[in-house]
């Protein structure tokens with residue numbers, strides 16, 4: 001093999017990170033087939049990127065996600081935060097939808113590679129929202145059945161990879177609180193510009209708080225006109241040693257410009 005061929009092969013293997021460092025990729029596998037029509041209609045950042053609008057209201061929802069992206073970029077630049085967990089007090093408040101929309105919006109920055117880690121092993125949604133059927137995932141990795149390179153999945157969205165939840169385990173809490181979980185997050189952190197973590201509801205399951213501790217920052221999702229004050233207060237008490245950065249007010253009618261330390265609103 002000539003020097004040029006060797007250099008080309010090396011370049012193909014390497015990836016220049018957002019922060020300028022070059023890393024050897026974990027070699028994520030690519031989905032064999034996908035059906036664009038199976039992407040959930042609420043993944044508006046994807047539909048926006050292909051010029052299709054799946055939402056009806058006039059509120060500029062994409063602008064809200066772009067503002068949130070800016071806030072995330074700011075904390076990356078000022079504090080080197082790279083891992084963000086999205087949480088909510090209870091079920092169905094929009095954690096997974098927001099996680100994925102934010103991750104996709106981040107990938108729309110040139111050279112920004114993002115991995116979404118589905119740490120909701122009980123009700124995983126990330127692969128489903130993208131219409132993907134992964135082979136294995138985080139649970140299998142935590143059970144030492146496979147290696148990182150075999151479960152990180154490159155998606156059809158440029159620069160977006162996912163580490164899906166994998167086969168449903170019986171010992172969810174033990175797996176997610178194991179030392180290995182920290183090692184996996186560290187590996188992803190070294191490979192990608194941002195690691196965005198989807199989590200189970202804080203009040204329902206004890207593993208959420210330890211997972212949030214692994215993130216540089218935690219973003220709390222509140223469902224407008226639904227989430228009550230008390231569960232939010234209780235969740236924030238449980239998350240007291242986690243770095244809660246701010247709130248996303250999901251399914252809200254009005255778009256506001258502020259999020260960090262205030263409330264960020266999105267509706268579609």
Ligand SMILES: Nc1ncnc2c1ncn2[C@@H]1O[C@H](COP(=O)(O)OP(=O)(O)OP(=O)(O)O)[C@@H](O)[C@H]1O
Pocket residue numbers: 040042088090091092093094095096097098120123125199200201250251252266267268
């Ligand atoms: N802004 C929104 N506007 C309209 N529908 C939404 C919005 N956000 C989420 N949804 C819908 O609400 C439902 C719950 O959303 P999602 O699965 O993201 O919540 P979750 O908090 O991750 O739930 P779980 O606790 O079960 O993991 C889904 O059907 C989703 O499509």
Ligand SMILES: [Mg+2]
Pocket residue numbers: 095096097120123125198199
């Ligand atoms: Mg979810």
